[in-house]
Amino acid sequence: MDDLLEIGGKKIRSRLITGSGKYRDERQIGDVVAAADCDIVTVALRRVDFDHPKDSVLAFVPKDKILLPNTSGARTAAEAVRLARLARNMGCGNWVKIEVITDQKYLLPDNMETLAATEILAKEGFVVLPYMSPDLPLAKRLVAAGAAAVMPLGAPIGSNRGLRTLDLLEILVEEIDAPVIVDAGIGRPSHAAQAMEIGAAAVLLNTAIASSNDPVSMARAFRLAVEAGRLAFRAGMGGVSKQGKASSPLTGFLDG
Amino acid sequence: MSFYETITRYSSFDFGGFLASVTPEQVETIIDKDKLLEHDYLALLSGAAAGFLEPMAHKAASLTRKNFGSVMFIFTPLYVSNHCDNGCPYCSFARQHRIARSHLSNAKIREEACAIARTGMRHILVLTGESRSMASPEYVREAVSVVHEHFSSVSVEVYPMTTEEYAALAAFGADGITIYQETYNEAKYHELHRGGPKDNYVFRLDAPDRAARAGMRAATVGALLGLYEPRSEAFFTGLHAHYVQKTFPSLEVSVAFPRLRPMVREFEAYCEISDRLYVQMLLAARLFLPRCGITVSTRESREFRNAIAPLGVTKMSAGVSTAVGGRAAGSASTSQFEIADNRTLDEMKSDLAGLGFQAVMQDWNSHYLAEEELPSTFNNGIH
Numbered sequence: 001m002d003d004l005l006e007i008g009g010k011k012i013r014s015r016l017i018t019g020s021g022k023y024r025d026e027r028q029i030g031d032v033v034a035a036a037d038c039d040i041v042t043v044a045l046r047r048v049d050f051d052h053p054k055d056s057v058l059a060f061v062p063k064d065k066i067l068l069p070n071t072s073g074a075r076t077a078a079e080a081v082r083l084a085r086l087a088r089n090m091g092c093g094n095w096v097k098i099e100v101i102t103d104q105k106y107l108l109p110d111n112m113e114t115l116a117a118t119e120i121l122a123k124e125g126f127v128v129l130p131y132m133s134p135d136l137p138l139a140k141r142l143v144a145a146g147a148a149a150v151m152p153l154g155a156p157i158g159s160n161r162g163l164r165t166l167d168l169l170e171i172l173v174e175e176i177d178a179p180v181i182v183d184a185g186i187g188r189p190s191h192a193a194q195a196m197e198i199g200a201a202a203v204l205l206n207t208a209i210a211s212s213n214d215p216v217s218m219a220r221a222f223r224l225a226v227e228a229g230r231l232a233f234r235a236g237m238g239g240v241s242k243q244g245k246a247s248s249p250l251t252g253f254l255d256g
Numbered sequence: 257m258s259f260y261e262t263i264t265r266y267s268s269f270d271f272g273g274f275l276a277s278v279t280p281e282q283v284e285t286i287i288d289k290d291k292l293l294e295h296d297y298l299a300l301l302s303g304a305a306a307g308f309l310e311p312m313a314h315k316a317a318s319l320t321r322k323n324f325g326s327v328m329f330i331f332t333p334l335y336v337s338n339h340c341d342n343g344c345p346y347c348s349f350a351r352q353h354r355i356a357r358s359h360l361s362n363a364k365i366r367e368e369a370c371a372i373a374r375t376g377m378r379h380i381l382v383l384t385g386e387s388r389s390m391a392s393p394e395y396v397r398e399a400v401s402v403v404h405e406h407f408s409s410v411s412v413e414v415y416p417m418t419t420e421e422y423a424a425l426a427a428f429g430a431d432g433i434t435i436y437q438e439t440y441n442e443a444k445y446h447e448l449h450r451g452g453p454k455d456n457y458v459f460r461l462d463a464p465d466r467a468a469r470a471g472m473r474a475a476t477v478g479a480l481l482g483l484y485e486p487r488s489e490a491f492f493t494g495l496h497a498h499y500v501q502k503t504f505p506s507l508e509v510s511v512a513f514p515r516l517r518p519m520v521r522e523f524e525a526y527c528e529i530s531d532r533l534y535v536q537m538l539l540a541a542r543l544f545l546p547r548c549g550i551t552v553s554t555r556e557s558r559e560f561r562n563a564i565a566p567l568g569v570t571k572m573s574a575g576v577s578t579a580v581g582g583r584a585a586g587s588a589s590t591s592q593f594e595i596a597d598n599r600t601l602d603e604m605k606s607d608l609a610g611l612g613f614q615a616v617m618q619d620w621n622s623h624y625l626a627e628e629e630l631p632s633t634f635n636n637g638i639h
Contacts, residue, residue, distance in 0.1 A: 052376075082625050083625075102505060159322070
């Protein structure tokens, strides 16, 4: 049975979304994307030189992938909106990952500005994927505003610390009627598998692949981890018990 | 709120005593910590920590790769005026020196900007000597405006300005400022700058605050190493960046550790900064401030810059001339200092690639936020 992820009217086969920054050599991107077998690749608009597109990172993203321009560098909703419109005008499609960051130390998203940008861009027909701190009321507002998915962080960008926000992510997965894509903080394949096991629709990661010594092998490892986690989630995982099964049941007398 | 409060807090601090008291065991513990406190940072600048450069380097390299990736941001300076009202004894541009003074017209600035842009450079730093009369705020604005037409991002390194003046610069296309305190030691600062317009320690110290309030996106701070005791200068550089980062979280903050270079007249430096001490400062800053930018200019040699590229550096200048009008054809004026790395941009890119770094020419494009419709050059769809 096909297990497709639907976002913005498109059926997506791969639940691993990769980035395109931080590589020592952008020519690695094609091989990495192939090894990750992903369908969606995010690109930081701040780094795209539209005056010299042949030299820009866009030239290295395989043409058959869905381009997910991100608004990294935006400090306000207005800046994010402007970047998104620019991307669409430049032929980068109508998908956008909203990234509004007012904190350069931890690169945590500004949820308020993110919501404001989502409201505007969803109305303009963008497929909006907002990067957010995992907050349930905000996630509901984002979806109500037209977000095609929500992208809560597992840990700060680039930290490779794993799912530090696990309890909050589980609540979002349970309560939000839109794909929950865990973005940021995933440093190891086991983190990606864990995100999929709890029912995340997909994961987005970049640093863990781009900054590894062998990005292509690491991309393959993440593909396998995401597939494994997804299969496990769909198969229904056994419950976890911290207690042993008592050989002398305490309520056995009720059966007597 | 001002960084001056921090400076004051340390005014009677015994740096020598503290640095001498640090033990190797303390250093080892600090290197293993996730988050460093102020005194941890200072301990990493101690003589004891000099014995741990290798483990510090490994941690610095790993932190930098995680936070910034295997990339190096590239920029180039453009000197537009070397008139100066100050008498800084360590600088070739100082008013007492009989050097060829030059002041580029808008047309000449455009010529220079075009020549530089043709090399593929996208980020530029516009510099002037500190003369409010010859390089007035209006002149700097004009220069920024002209240069901005040819570059993705423009920063300025000029005299400290008021918030309103910075706001006007930002409106004309400037994204960031670089301002060196020269020395964080207040007494030494006044000794070196007595009588000149620069003799206002706090006004200079607070320049990044005003730039941030004016809407600038980035600021680079630091001291000119060689003017005073270098370990405390490095310490205050890190603390200054930390203060600015905390006070203005949306500002991208960087530090630099420029060493005094030979200039037009001999100046007796307070001390020489050895390569070993320079590296220690770099590593300590990276461990204390994992997300902070670290800039290294062509004051440093090709060999040295290649060697330290993986140790925490995030930004390097390339294709540099420190003379006014040094790029386009024609005569260049006296240089501010002798540069030690004459590589072209292509040579830099090639060296960086060999070291495992992608040279990033554009990390921001302020034109993308412009109110007007997209420039006519933006006419090619990509996908």
